[in-house]
Amino acid sequence: MKMLSKLLAVLAVPTLLAMPPTASAAEVVVYSARNEQLIKPLFDAYTRETGVEVKFVTDKEGPLMARLKAEGKNTPADLFLTVDAGNLWQAAQEGLLRPVNSTALKANIPAHLRDPDNEWFGLSVRARTVVFNRNRVKPGELSTYEDLADPKWKGRLCLRTSKKVYNQSLVAMMIWEHGEDQTEQIVRGWVRNLATDPFPDDTKALEAVAAGLCDATLVNTYYFGRLMEKKPNLPLAVFWPNQSLKSRDAGVHVNVSGAGVTRHAKHEKEAVRLLEWLSSDKAQNLYADENMEYPANPRVKWDARVTSWGSFKQNLINVAEAGKLQAKAVMLMDRAGYR
Amino acid sequence: MPEPESLSIPSVAAPPVGASSFTGRLGPWLAVLPIALITAVPVLVVLSALAHPDQTIWEHLWKHVLPELLVNTAWLVLGVGLGVTLLGVSLAWLTAVCDYPGRRFFAWALLLPLALPAYVTAFVWLGLFDFTGPVATWLRESFGILKPPPVRSRSGVILVMTLALYPYVYLTSRAAFLGQGRRLMEAAQSLGQSRWHAFLKVALPMARPGIVAGLLLAVMETLADFGTVSVFNYNTFTTAIYKAWFSLFSLPAASQLASMLIFFVFVVALLEYQTRASASYAASSRAAAAPSRIALKGWQAGLALAWSALVFGLAFVMPVWQILDWALNVFEQDFDARYLDFAWHSLLLAGLGALLVGTLALVLGYAQRLHPTSAMRVAARLSTLGYALPGAVLAVGIFIPVAWLDNQLIERLGLEGQVLGGTLAVMLLAYCARFLAVSFGPVDAGLGRISKSIDEAAQSLGVVGARRLWRVHLPMLRVPLLTAAALTFVDVMKELPITLMTRPFGWDTLAVRVFEMTSEGEWERAALPAAAIAIVGLLPVFMLIRHADHAHT
Numbered sequence: 001m002k003m004l005s006k007l008l009a010v011l012a013v014p015t016l017l018a019m020p021p022t023a024s025a026a027e028v029v030v031y032s033a034r035n036e037q038l039i040k041p042l043f044d045a046y047t048r049e050t051g052v053e054v055k056f057v058t059d060k061e062g063p064l065m066a067r068l069k070a071e072g073k074n075t076p077a078d079l080f081l082t083v084d085a086g087n088l089w090q091a092a093q094e095g096l097l098r099p100v101n102s103t104a105l106k107a108n109i110p111a112h113l114r115d116p117d118n119e120w121f122g123l124s125v126r127a128r129t130v131v132f133n134r135n136r137v138k139p140g141e142l143s144t145y146e147d148l149a150d151p152k153w154k155g156r157l158c159l160r161t162s163k164k165v166y167n168q169s170l171v172a173m174m175i176w177e178h179g180e181d182q183t184e185q186i187v188r189g190w191v192r193n194l195a196t197d198p199f200p201d202d203t204k205a206l207e208a209v210a211a212g213l214c215d216a217t218l219v220n221t222y223y224f225g226r227l228m229e230k231k232p233n234l235p236l237a238v239f240w241p242n243q244s245l246k247s248r249d250a251g252v253h254v255n256v257s258g259a260g261v262t263r264h265a266k267h268e269k270e271a272v273r274l275l276e277w278l279s280s281d282k283a284q285n286l287y288a289d290e291n292m293e294y295p296a297n298p299r300v301k302w303d304a305r306v307t308s309w310g311s312f313k314q315n316l317i318n319v320a321e322a323g324k325l326q327a328k329a330v331m332l333m334d335r336a337g338y339r
Numbered sequence: 340m341p342e343p344e345s346l347s348i349p350s351v352a353a354p355p356v357g358a359s360s361f362t363g364r365l366g367p368w369l370a371v372l373p374i375a376l377i378t379a380v381p382v383l384v385v386l387s388a389l390a391h392p393d394q395t396i397w398e399h400l401w402k403h404v405l406p407e408l409l410v411n412t413a414w415l416v417l418g419v420g421l422g423v424t425l426l427g428v429s430l431a432w433l434t435a436v437c438d439y440p441g442r443r444f445f446a447w448a449l450l451l452p453l454a455l456p457a458y459v460t461a462f463v464w465l466g467l468f469d470f471t472g473p474v475a476t477w478l479r480e481s482f483g484i485l486k487p488p489p490v491r492s493r494s495g496v497i498l499v500m501t502l503a504l505y506p507y508v509y510l511t512s513r514a515a516f517l518g519q520g521r522r523l524m525e526a527a528q529s530l531g532q533s534r535w536h537a538f539l540k541v542a543l544p545m546a547r548p549g550i551v552a553g554l555l556l557a558v559m560e561t562l563a564d565f566g567t568v569s570v571f572n573y574n575t576f577t578t579a580i581y582k583a584w585f586s587l588f589s590l591p592a593a594s595q596l597a598s599m600l601i602f603f604v605f606v607v608a609l610l611e612y613q614t615r616a617s618a619s620y621a622a623s624s625r626a627a628a629a630p631s632r633i634a635l636k637g638w639q640a641g642l643a644l645a646w647s648a649l650v651f652g653l654a655f656v657m658p659v660w661q662i663l664d665w666a667l668n669v670f671e672q673d674f675d676a677r678y679l680d681f682a683w684h685s686l687l688l689a690g691l692g693a694l695l696v697g698t699l700a701l702v703l704g705y706a707q708r709l710h711p712t713s714a715m716r717v718a719a720r721l722s723t724l725g726y727a728l729p730g731a732v733l734a735v736g737i738f739i740p741v742a743w744l745d746n747q748l749i750e751r752l753g754l755e756g757q758v759l760g761g762t763l764a765v766m767l768l769a770y771c772a773r774f775l776a777v778s779f780g781p782v783d784a785g786l787g788r789i790s791k792s793i794d795e796a797a798q799s800l801g802v803v804g805a806r807r808l809w810r811v812h813l814p815m816l817r818v819p820l821l822t823a824a825a826l827t828f829v830d831v832m833k834e835l836p837i838t839l840m841t842r843p844f845g846w847d848t849l850a851v852r853v854f855e856m857t858s859e860g861e862w863e864r865a866a867l868p869a870a871a872i873a874i875v876g877l878l879p880v881f882m883l884i885r886h887a888d889h890a891h892t
Contacts, residue, residue, distance in 0.1 A: 076756065
């Protein structure tokens with residue numbers, strides 16, 4: 001009996017933790033697919049500044065959305081934070097978010113980095129660009145994403161798997177620009193040019209380029225930053241593709257990490273205030289720099305490391321389009337044999 | 340004031356009533372049905388998606404994705420199945436029945452790979468042996484070998500998963516060999532069989548339920564695995580499930596694919612059981628009590644030692660060396676006082692999980708022993724299906740009914756906020772749905788080794804019902820039960836999707852730390868929590884082996 005009551009006491013402890021606090025201090029609850037070490041410093045700073053408690057739980061975006069859906073109008077979550085516009089678009093599509101009318105957010109976040117219906121807002125920009133081996137690629141050889149399908153790159157290209165959403169949204173944007181048929185030709189060209197099977201992550205692809213297994217790859221810049229910080233002597237450099245003003249090419253493919261207020265938020269006001277704060281000058285550096293991403297707010301200065309890679313013209317098509325076309329892009333890559 | 344204890348005493352302290360109802364027709368079902376429901380409800384939630392097929396996605400998957408994936412999956416299951424059987428059975432035989440230098444050490448050391456999350460091990464292999472890794476670089480620079488054998492290949496995945504999963508077979512078949520005793524072999528040899536023949540004709544067939552129990556676990560884990568295969572970018576059936584869900588945004592299509600997986604495993608498990616249902620695998624107690632080991636000498640001993648050392652080195656020493664190296668690099672940056680909490684949470688969950696899952700498995704196995712009907716058999720197999728589902732799919736299957744119940748409570752009773760969601764009780768139930776297979780396999784095989792004549796003898800002495808279980812069977816089940824508990828313990832320690840989805844706010848475990856690091860591709864930082872899992876997860880392995888060897892030497 002004693003053991004049983006002890007066991008019951010143990011079982012009940014987290015139950016109490018999960019209960020809403022009796023003294024209803026201001027709080028906001030976040031479901032986050034952006035990982036803990038990137039968001040906790042921000043939330044801690046926010047609590048210090050405003051006294052508002054931020055409770056959060058992390059998971060992958062798919063399970064988090066399934067969770068929001070299952071909890072319905074009784075969900076404890078006020079804010080849904082995730083990476084990739086495709087996921088944000090999907091959350092809005094499933095009716096999990098609500099529109100937010102905030103002049104501060106509209107002023108801080110450029111139009112192409114937020115939902116046209118104001119259900120979600122980009123908070124940091126992730127640029128997917130070309131990284132090449134300085135010893136093996138002549139300047140002038142590189143020009144566009146599309147050009148990497150040219151036979152001159154045969155056996156010189158490394159890619160990350162098509163299962164990663166970064167590649168899916170890049171291809172989705174290409175479908176938006178070129179249509180499905182032409183994009184499929186380009187992706188087939190990439191696959192023909194591969195030096196080796198696709199890699200499980202960007203870092204592995206970068207290391208392969210550095211080791212000379214291939215000459216160029218497509219990665220998010222912060223993976224490049226992270227690797228170079230660890231091994232500064234690697235013969236790698238960033239190239240910004242699709243920059244020529246004359247062509248109709250639209251610029252470097254960008255994606256966002258961002259957030260939206262949940263449809264059934266219990267602390268709507270607090271959630272909007274946190275969102276506005278995250279887009280503000282003071283929070284943007286803390287948000288982006290921790291992971292060497294670009295601030296979404298154009299008035300905010302970039303991190304020194306990020307600045308050293310040079311400036312670039314970004315694709316200004318609304319990132320929501322990538323979400324709309326993501327399923328098409330995935331099927332296209334399957335057809336083209338891009339694994 | 341009535342004492343709360345007094346309320347529950349009658350039901351515990353009334354053996355005649357409890358015994359007669361337990362041995363009655365209805366009794367076992369009263370125990371088995373709730374257990375089967377724990378798994379059946381989430382599985383049914385997943386199966387319910389079958390009602391709404393998504394035409395476009397299915398056509399696409401069928402035409403462009405599934406043909407390759409089915410071939411890949413078949414190869415993987417075949418390769419890993421053969422691999423774990425070869426490694427597991429041979430090593431179990433050597434350490435359980437033979438004697439050779441280092442045998443005592445390897446008996447427990449060969450279990451240690453269990454404590455490593457397989458996807459972390461996979462990443463270590465990739466890091467060491469891929470084109471950019473130190474081994475390939477060394478081969479290139481020292482010998483001019485430009486193309487080393489590619490680790491990112493079908494055989495690479497099979498090798499790494501075999502090394503990660505063989506301990507299941509090792510553990511269950513070792514328990515079987517220990518349980519059948521060495522006198523069985525002596526008897527066979529005295530009948531003129533050579534030692535090799537005696538092994539093939541007597542010991543191996545007798546150990547079949549144990550071997551198959553471990554093999555089924557390894558195969559189910561292979562089918563459900565996503566982390567390890569994605570490190571190798573090796574597309575399996577699970578890849579299609581996650582592709583449908585995360586990339587094509589169709590959870591229904593993902594659930595439909597997962598349902599196919601469930602059917603497959605269910606049929607295989609039933610067929611397997613059917614083929615051995617009529618045979619008896621019990622050894623008489625006198626045979627089991629035999630003492631002497633087969634002493635290997637000369638080159639045989641050398642070979643046994645080399646084989647054990649090779650497997651141990653590749654499956655444990657090498658990955659751990661790399662993980663510790665990485666962990667030390669980030670120790671100062673990442674280690675803080677919170678790790679004590681993480682470790683405590685992991686230990687608490689794994690400990691309670693092992694206790695609960697082990698107990699339920701015992702009830703399930705015992706009910707099936709008392710009532711070996713086919714309905715009971717189906718119920719038992721149903722209860723163990725959760726292990727064959729990809730973790731995240733099962734997690735959603737668990738979460739949906741829990742959230743529904745919570746919503747009912749909130750709306751009907753006017754409660755404020757969730758009651759069930761984010762409690763340890765729900766987490767533990769979820770682990771039951773996932774890991775009953777892990778405990779049931781060893782317990783079921785263990786019960787099968789106890790002769791029915793022992794039941795009858797106990798009955799004739801008036802020892803029946805719960806008392807018979809407690810006084811007669813439990814002591815004989817010590818090794819299988821400890822095996823079940825240890826396996827469940829390490830599996831809960833490593834479990835991710837259910838833990839992520841059901842944990843309370845701010846209540847992180849070591850496995851959650853691994854997730855936080857790997858979700859942004861920071862594998863080397865994930866080494867620190869992975870090392871902690873290994874260290875904490877080793878506890879039960881040590882305890883298990885100490886007890887198991889005490890029981891049999």
